[in-house]
Amino acid sequence: MPDPLRLAVLTDAPRVAGSELWLLYVLPRLLPGGVQPTVFLRVGESLDRLAAQFGESGIPVRRYTDLSGLPVLTRDFDLRLLQAWDPGAYLRVLPGLAAPTLVVSHDQLDYHYAPPLRALYRETYRFTKAIPLRRAGHLLTVSRWGADFLRGPMGLRDTTFVTNGVDPEQFRPAPPEARATLRESLGFTRFTVLVPGRFAPEKNQWASVRAARHAPELDFVFAGDMDSSVGKLVQGYAARLGLRNVRFLGRRWDMPELYRAADALLQPTLAENQSLVTLEAMASGLPVVTTDIPAQAELVQDGVTGLTVPAQPDVLARALRALAAHPERTAAFGRAARQFVLDHHTTDHTAALVLTQLRRLVPHPSPAAHAAKEHPHA
Numbered sequence: 001m002p003d004p005l006r007l008a009v010l011t012d013a014p015r016v017a018g019s020e021l022w023l024l025y026v027l028p029r030l031l032p033g034g035v036q037p038t039v040f041l042r043v044g045e046s047l048d049r050l051a052a053q054f055g056e057s058g059i060p061v062r063r064y065t066d067l068s069g070l071p072v073l074t075r076d077f078d079l080r081l082l083q084a085w086d087p088g089a090y091l092r093v094l095p096g097l098a099a100p101t102l103v104v105s106h107d108q109l110d111y112h113y114a115p116p117l118r119a120l121y122r123e124t125y126r127f128t129k130a131i132p133l134r135r136a137g138h139l140l141t142v143s144r145w146g147a148d149f150l151r152g153p154m155g156l157r158d159t160t161f162v163t164n165g166v167d168p169e170q171f172r173p174a175p176p177e178a179r180a181t182l183r184e185s186l187g188f189t190r191f192t193v194l195v196p197g198r199f200a201p202e203k204n205q206w207a208s209v210r211a212a213r214h215a216p217e218l219d220f221v222f223a224g225d226m227d228s229s230v231g232k233l234v235q236g237y238a239a240r241l242g243l244r245n246v247r248f249l250g251r252r253w254d255m256p257e258l259y260r261a262a263d264a265l266l267q268p269t270l271a272e273n274q275s276l277v278t279l280e281a282m283a284s285g286l287p288v289v290t291t292d293i294p295a296q297a298e299l300v301q302d303g304v305t306g307l308t309v310p311a312q313p314d315v316l317a318r319a320l321r322a323l324a325a326h327p328e329r330t331a332a333f334g335r336a337a338r339q340f341v342l343d344h345h346t347t348d349h350t351a352a353l354v355l356t357q358l359r360r361l362v363p364h365p366s367p368a369a370h371a372a373k374e375h376p377h378a
Contacts (some may be wrong), residue, residue: 003365004036005358008074010082011039012067012089015046017198018276019083019106022142024050025167028057029351035358040064040073071096078362082136090132100361103136108271109149111202112293112311122153130154140357143274145294160357164274165350166283168342173285173334174260182261188219191324193289194262194281196223196255199231202271204291207313209238211266212246214317218324219245221262223252259284264323264330268311272296282306283341287333289319299345305337 009027013020027037039054041047043063051061064070070093074080081102084090094101107129111121130150133139139159141147147161174182183189195208205222212220225231226248238246252258259265265281265288272278272295279299281288288306290296302308307319323330 004034005079005362005365006077007035007037007358008077008080009037009039010070010074010080010093011041012084012086013047014042014044014085016050019085019104020050021276022106022164023083024053024057025165025347026351026354027054027059029347030355030358031058033351033355033359035355038062038077040070067092068096071098074098078365079358087128087132090129090135094132094135099137101137102357102361103133103139105133105139105141105146105150106273107141107146108202108273109141109146111271112291113270126154130156138361140354141273143295143298145298146273162350162353162357163345164276164279165345165347166276166279166341167347168283168338171256171259171280171283173338179260182257186258186261188221188261190217190219191263191320192219192221192261193264193266193320194221194223194258194286195266196252196258197267197269197277199224199226199228199234201230202269204268204270204311205230205234206237207268207311207316208266209234209241209243209246210313211268211316211320212238212243213241214314215321216243216245218317218320219247220266221247221249221258223249223255223258226250255280256284259286262286264289264320265306266316266320267291267296268316269293269296270311274298279341279345282337282345285334285338287323287330287337289316289323299340301336301340304333305340306333 009023030037038060040062041051043065054061067089075098079100079102080097081104082093083104111118133156139156141150141159141161142164144161147159150156150159197203199205208220226235235248259281265286267278267290269291274295278288282305288300290300290308291311292308297308300306300308309315309319
C-alpha cells in the first residue's frame, strides 16, 4: 500500500463553531483515501468534547498552549493545513511552517451592509487577513463565489474552493407521525418559521423580528446564543414590540429535530461564505427564505428550493406568508431542497473534493522522507 499522506491540521479556535464542525465532519472521511490527519487543538475546557469526538472518529489530537510552537510540532508531516479565527495567527504561524501549507478559509469575506460600511469592511479584511494570507502556500475556501472574491478584489491568486456539505442521514425529514409528535413536544401549533444561528449583526435577527411583526399569524422560533450581547438586544427589541408570535429557545443541541418539526427556515443574512445552516435545513426538507446575496444564491434556487428576496422585513414576511398559504408548493420546495443536497452537498462530496486538493499538493508522500522523519539520526 502507498504511504499515507500525513496531514497536520492546525486551528486556533477558542471554542467550537462551524469551521470546527467542518473539520469534525470531513477529516474522518479522508482516512479511506489514504490521508492520516492529526489535529492540533488548543488546551481548553471548551474544546475538550471536540477533542474526544475527533478521537472517537479515529483522528489523533495533540493539545497545545502556545501557537509559536506549532511550526516545530508539525514539521514531520507531509502537509500543514491551518484554520485561523484570529488574523494574527497567520502572521505568527505561517512564516515558520514548513512547505507545503494550505489555509482553509470559512470567512464571510464580504458584508452586504450600506455602501460606506461595506467598503470599510472590505478594506479592514484586506489589511487584517488578505495581506497576511499571502504567506500561505495555497488557499482553499468553501464557495465558488468566495474563491472568485479572494482571487479578484483581494488579489490572492492561488485560491480554489470546495463546496460545503452536511450528513443527509443526520439531517433528514421526519415521517408524518414522528413529525407530528415532535411538533407537539416543542409546542409548534401554527406555521412555524425557524431562525437558527449565532446572534450577530450580519445574521440580521433584527430583520427576522420585524418580519414577525408583519406576519402575526405565523410563529417565529429563534435558536442560538441568546445570552450574548446581540442576543439580549434582539430579545429586548422583540419584547418592546410586544410580539406574541416570537420564541427564543437559546442554545440547542437538538437542531436536527428542530429542522424536522419546523415549516420553513428564515435566514435574512447579510454575510455568508457557504452556510451550513442553510444546507442542514435543506437536507431536512425545509424550504428556505433567505437574502439574495451571492453565497446564498449558490445554494437556494429562487422558486425551486426556496425564495431569495431582499433583506426587508415586509418582503421577508410576504415570502413566508406565501409559503404558509400554499402548502403543496412549499412541500415541493422542501423535496427539491433535499434532492439538491443529496446531489451536490453531502459531507462525502466535500471530503472527495478536499482529498483531490490534498493529493494535488502532495501527490506522492515519500517513503524515504517518512523514514528520515521517524529516524532523523539513522
